[in-house]
Each structure stands twice: as C-alpha cells, then as structure tokens.
Amino acid sequence: MIGLEHYLILSAIIFSIGLYGLMTLNNGIRLMMCIELMLNAAIINLVAFSAYSHDITGQVFALFVIALAAAEAAIGLAIMLAIYRIRDDIELNEINILRW
Amino acid sequence: MLDDPGKALASISKLLPSNPGSLLITLLFLAVVVVSLIGTSFPVMDKPLADIADPSNIEKIGLMLFTEHVIAFEVLALVLLASLIGAIYLARKEVDK
C-alpha cells in the first residue's frame, strides 16, 4: 500500500534534486527552473498531507504557493534580463563583487 | 576498451560531477530528511480520500478560499500585482534622454 511516507520521500528527493541543481548550475535560467522544482516539491508535500488528513486547507495553501511561484518566476526572469543587458551573459558564478 | 585505460577513465570521469562538495551536501541533507521522516509517526488517517473524480473538491476549495482565507487571497492578489509591475519595470527597454 502507498502510505504517506512514500509521497513525503518523493517530495524530499525532488527537493534535493532541485537543491543540487541550485548549488551547482551556472546558467541563470537553469537556476530558476531548479527553484521552481523545489517549490513544486513543497507543494507535493502539502497536497499529500491534505489528502491523508482529509483536510482541505492543505490544498488551498498549495494554490497560494503556486501563485507565489508564478510571481517569483516573473520577477526572477526580469532580473535575468537586466543582468543579461549589463553583462552580456548570465553566468551567475561571475557575479562575485562581494568576495574577499 | 581495456587497452586504453586513459580513455576509459576520461569517459567515466565525465559522469562525475564537477563539484563533489555540493553533491555530498545534498546527499547529506537528503539522508537527514529521509531518516527523520521514516522514524516519525504522523497523526494521519490510513487512506486518502478514495473518490478522485469527486467534483466537490473544487467546490470545497473555492468555499474555503472565499470564506476562511479571503484575506490571504486578497493579499496574494496584491502580491501578484506588485510582481507584475516589478517585472515590467525591470524588463523595459533602456530609456535614453
């Protein structure tokens, strides 16, 4: 039988995939996609809890998260555009003015 | 394949990540979360709701959205508005005098 833990472990795996990508990738757009991945993993978590608790609040919360993810993606892409205009590439590892 | 060990090693090394530290941290994090999950007992039912095609789900969501969480709904609308304006501003063409 599929229990709650399976959904939660799935969510954790997707989250860590997104996390690994966040820590490693150089390209800005790819980084945005990894952030989306992490958000979606959290949404899966929320919905799983909502299903197994027979409580609808989790799904309402999930709706909010989706909307927020969209807003954040919009802003993020606008920022990438601005960076591209200045530096002509979006290799985020090159932005290290605050280093030692 | 075995007569050229350099090429074999090179092809294998392409599979390894360029940043082993991050991989380690990620795996560590994953391990921690999974181990915590397995040990914990959540106060939930045994089975999810069986009927998937039940349209009252959407009804229930809509009801909840407009009664209990209406404030968050409105605020979210504002947030979306703000992000819209922000994205437009950040991404507009250069204004030259």
Add this chain to the structure above:
Amino acid sequence: MNIGDFAFLIPLLPALAFVITLFFGKRLYSGGALIPIGAIGASFIISLLITINILQNPDQVIHQSVHWFAIFNLGILIDPLAAVMLTMVSFVSLLIHIYAIGYMEHDPAKPRYFAETSLFTAAMLGVVLSDNILQMFIFWELVGLCSYLLIGFWYQKPSAAAAAKKAFLTTRVGDVMFLAGIIILFASLFQAFHGEVPEGVYLLQFSEMFNHIDALAAMNATILGMEVSHLTIIALLFFGGAIGKSGQFPLHVWLPDAMEGPTTVSALIHAATMVTAGVYLVARTFPMFLSAPDALIIVAYLGGFTALFAATMGLVMNDIKRVLAYSTVSQLGYMVLGLGMGAVVGLEAIGVSMFHLINHAFFKALLFLCAGSVIHAIGTQDMRQMGGLLKAMPITAGTMLVASLALAGFGIPGTSIGTSGFFSKDAIIETAFVFGEYSHDWIPYIFAILAALLTSIYIFRLFFMTFTGKSRNNAKAHEAPSIMTVPLLILAVFSLVFGALTLKPFIAFMERTFDNNVISLNIEHLATLGNYDLVLEHGPEPLFILWLPVIVAVAGLLISYLLYYKQVIDVSKVVSRENPVYKLLYNRYYQHKIFTELLATRIVYELISLSADYFDRKFIDTIVDGIGKITMSAGNFMRKIQTGVVQNYVAAVVAGVGLLIILFRLIVEVI
C-alpha cells in the same frame, strides 16, 4: 591665642608664595621676589615666637595631628630640636632671598627661581616640623625634587642638567634605603601590636615609635648568619637616607657637581638647609640609634672618614665654589661624627652636633654668598684668575675673612672669645676626645684633628688666592650693591657672636627634646639596650687637648700664608700633573671614573641592560609578534570563505541546517 595655633602656617605660607609666584611672578615687581620674602619673613617671625615660647617652658611642646587615612596621620611636632631648626632655616632662607634679589638681577627666569626656592623652603620647613616619619619622608622627597629643579636652573647648560640628574639619582639611592627603613619599621611595629592597632594610635608617629623601642630591640633577624636586631637594621637604613641627603661617603658625589646651580642656590640648599636634613633625621630618631648596638659607632666612623676625605680633595680644587662644596661635605662629616659620639655621651651628642649645624649654616652660607659676590663682580669662578680684590671689595673681603676664621675655628679656649665655628667645632673635637678616652678608640679624634688642619689650610688658601696678591685678571671689580652686602653683614655678625652666646644652654635645651609632655624617654635604659656605657659627667680635658684645635687652625693659616701669600715655596712645582699625589687628589680619587664610567656605564648599562634588551627583543618579541602573526594568518585563511558566489552560501546554509538537525536529534536522544 596660643602662638602654637599658627604653627601650621609655617610651611603653608611659603607654599602659597610658590603658587602665586609661579603663576603671576612675571607681572610683579622684580620678578615676584617680594611675595616669597614676605611669606618666609612671616614664617620666621612665627618660628621665632614659638622658639622663645619653648625656651621659656621646655616641657610644653606643640603637638597637633589630624587623621589622614588608615593608620596614618598628618601632624606637627615642635619640640626644642624642631624649634631651633625652624628658626635657622627660615632666617637663613630669608637672608638669602634678599641677597638673591641683587644676585639674580639680570636673569630672565627670576620668577621661576623665586618660586622654586619658596617651594624648597616650604618643603624643608615641612621636614622639620613633621610629627611622623611618613610625612617627613614625603617632604624629604619634595626637598630632593626642589634641589633637582634648582641645580638644573640653567637647564640649557648640559653640565647643569647632568649635575641635576646626578644629584637626584644619588640622593635617590639614599631615599630608597630610607623608605626601606620605614617599611621595616612599620612591619615591625605592626608585629609588636600583634596585628591589631587600637583606634587613635598612629603607628609611624615619633612618640609611638619611641614607645616601642623595647619591643623592636627584642625582635631579631638573621642576616648572613649574624643575629641583627630589627632596630639596628632600621637605624642603619635611616642613616643610609641621611648619607644620601647629607653627602657622606660614598654618596657625596653629587654635592660638588651641584655647584652648577646659581650661587644663592648653593648657599641655601647645599650649605644651610637641605644637606642638614640628614643630620636632622638622625637627631630626630636618635633614641633608636641609642638603642641599637654598633649603629652609632658606624655613624661616627663614616662621619669622621668623610670629614677627612673631603678635606683632602678640597685642598687642590681651583674652582672657588668647588672648594666650598668639599668644605660642606667635610663639615657635614663633622656633624655626623658628632652624632656618633652619642655612644659615649648620650644625648649631649645631639646638642653638640646641632650646634655645629646651626653655626655652620651661618658661616657656610656667608662663605657662599661672598663667593657669589666675587663671581658677580669678576665673572669667573676660577681662583687662578682672581687676586687682589681686597681693595676693590672691602665688605666682601671682610665678611669672608670672618667666615674663614669661623670655619677654621679660631678662638681662645676657656673663654668666651672666639668665632662661632670655634665653639661648635671645638665642642665636637672635645666630645671626640672624651669618646676616645672612655672607649679607647682614637680614630674619630684623629680624623677630626687632621680634618681641622686641612680645613684651615684650604679655606685660607681660598682667601689668599682670591683677595690678595696681584690681580690676575682684567675685569673691573666693584663692590656688590647694598642689597647684597647687608645680608653678608648680618650673617657675619651671627658667625661671630652666636657661638659665644649660646653653647651651654643650647646643649641643655636639646636634651629636653626627649623629655617633655609628648615624648619622655629613659635614656639610660635605651643605652643599656644598645650596650653603650654612657658617661654623663666628664671632667675637663687636659689643657693641651683644649688648645690643640686652635694650634691646628693657626698652623693651617701659617701654612697657607707662607705658600700662597708670601709664596715662600714655589707651589707650581708641587701642583702639576707629574705629582702622583696631586693627580690623585685632583681627580678626586677617580671617583667619577669608578662610579659613572665603570659602574654605571659598563656594568649596569652594558652588561645588564643590554643583555636584558637582547633577551627581550629576540625571545619575548618573537612570542608576541608570533601571536599577532598567527592571528593574521588565521584571518587570512578564514576570509577565503567569502567567495561572493551565492551558490556557495546556499551550500553552507544547507549544510548547516543538516548538521543542526543531526545535532538536535542526537541531543534529544541522549537526554
């Protein structure tokens, strides 16, 4: 209204004068000289009235004290000893201040001079009327400071600055011994009280100290295998302080160099007042010396040796002030010798020594002021360039003759005719004879007589070289202005008559110092503690012994007369670099070489200081710099964490969160 109520004004008025002159002196008439003179004059009048009061009833001494902190107090004690010192100090200081108005006429730094001498007078008066030894030490140090300031008055001259430094450091050696004595005294007294001092009892007051002499004598310490009583240690350490301040061997080296200061400073400080502070200290704590075995013998020997030693060096000096400086050291040796005679005559020794101190103040100040008058007129201090001043400066020559006769001790024994120096020096020499008679130790007596002979020779040498003969210089000598000659005449009068007037009553007066309403001691008991056999009544000396000092003085006059006036023998043959004895004396027994060059420069500086410096630089600095370097390299290493790339920060955050969760789980499980 008791005159004793004004006693606190005696040191206070000159101190106030110091402050006023220091700040406002420039704007006042003649460099602000009148305010110190007024203040010291007032102090003199108060001291004189107090002295007359105490003369009339000697067992009513003035004793006032206030609580200061812990178990110390501030107080005033005016007994016969203090009263005569106060009067002498303020009187001589007043005369020298008046003289200085004329002497320092052309000096631009007059306000500073008068301020500093005023402070000095205040400090010296403070030393005299302190009623506990801690307060005396504080004023003692202040006196040393003023001496430093005044010797280095013309500080632009490097020799003056060096002399001031030497004076301060040499007296400092004595002061350290004095302080050590105070500390050991305090510790011993505390022990005598078994750690609990009752309310209102101040440990370091003289009256308290003397009350516990028995207890102190009983305490013993073992030094280098010898059993020494605490009292002897304390007494000898106090005497160490006196050695420094009063210029006994070996700490006398600063006095001749102290002549770099103005002549009035030499007259005030190094003839009459500061150098007598050491003698005063020993006189003040005399009961302790009387109870300490062998302490007085050491005092006597050291004094006698210094008297002879300095007199030999005074013979060959060519600088007029240097001769007088060595003469001062020699006469101080006489005073210390007189104190040491207490081993046989008891308290009479204080009387004899203090009498010589006061007379010496008069004629030595007079000698210095006359020398100052000559220097003021001629412009040089070298006696080889003086001569024939008798006609040009009659008053100076006359007063200097009087002072020289006083110093050499001319007079007719058995009568009251004689200069004051005769009476006082004679008293010491006679006491030395009594000492020799009863303890069969003739060394102090021999030293005293030899020193008297040399004293006569060198002082008349000075007189003849300066005032008689052909004039060896071209300067137009003129007599000093009257503001300078009037003090000379006053001092000359005192040098002539003071001795004759006051010998016997003076000694009796001094003996009342330890027999009055504040301090009352049993002298015989103290003397038995110190294993001294006191001879309280001694018969008259044989006639020859009575006349011997006068014979010696006249012999010295004759020798100088023949050598320097008539020039019977050509002195220049003896006085030359070839003569080894002359070289020894002229180089002052190579003391400068030994003390400064060998001891200070080679041993202390090069051996100890430089090796300590090497150790410090190489070893300790390595450690200290090493700590700094380690910190910096650790910092350098740690800052590489800030790469500026956000993903690294994300990695750090996630790693931290994971670790936190693990730690939390572990702690929860353990607990």
